[in-house]
Amino acid sequence: MTNQFQKMMDEALKATKKVLEQRQKDLSEKGWNADKQNEFFKIFGINGSDVITVDSRKEREKVRKIRKNDKASENLPPMDPYIEVRDDITAYIYMRDGVGRLLDMCTKISVTSPIDSSQRIHGNFVNQTDINDGSANVSGDQTLGLNSDSYKNILKINIQQNFVCKPLMGYDSQASTLCHELSHFFRSQDGKHGGLGTDDMPVSGGFSKNKPYNSNASDLKSSGNQDVFKNSYNIEKYFELIIVE
């Protein structure tokens, strides 16, 4: 029997795939036209052709140091240790590869019936919709050192009450929220699988629903800060598409 949660997540996962597939097209050699390039800049505040170093050894070490010195460092989520070995990576390639990995994850995870009706776990999704605070969350390190064949059995994405009220696609939607969550996952298997290792910025002090996540995201964008590619609240903006069929 299909329950309400399963039906909702089934539709949300399908919509997320559609949005990611569209972005994969937009970032393909053929699809990457002037319009898509302008849109990319409008969303990130950085041109696709700009070289970014957010995943370079130097930058990651810098972030690691800042985190270590944070007053409340024990409250901080772990950090993706992945270090980009290419130092000439452009924002375009970073997102093209990233979208490819998110889509790959999306095709490996699924929504299934719980074993009995009182169970919360529906495949890769955990029904926490009785919790009013929040819409969804994951711990990003679940993918660390994990073979991507195991995503199906291991990865868990928690879904809370606010998710239910979101539109399927578009601004602050179920699809963009799931892309936000997937982007948190660390890279695995030599960086060829997994997410983007994003954080909910600012990370200082740990997660709090009272932090100004959205205004921080728009500040990063308008100042041309490369952190837009490591901040889940900026990444989700790229997936606020509505696909009409």
Ligand SMILES: [Zn+2]
């Ligand atoms: Zn998040």
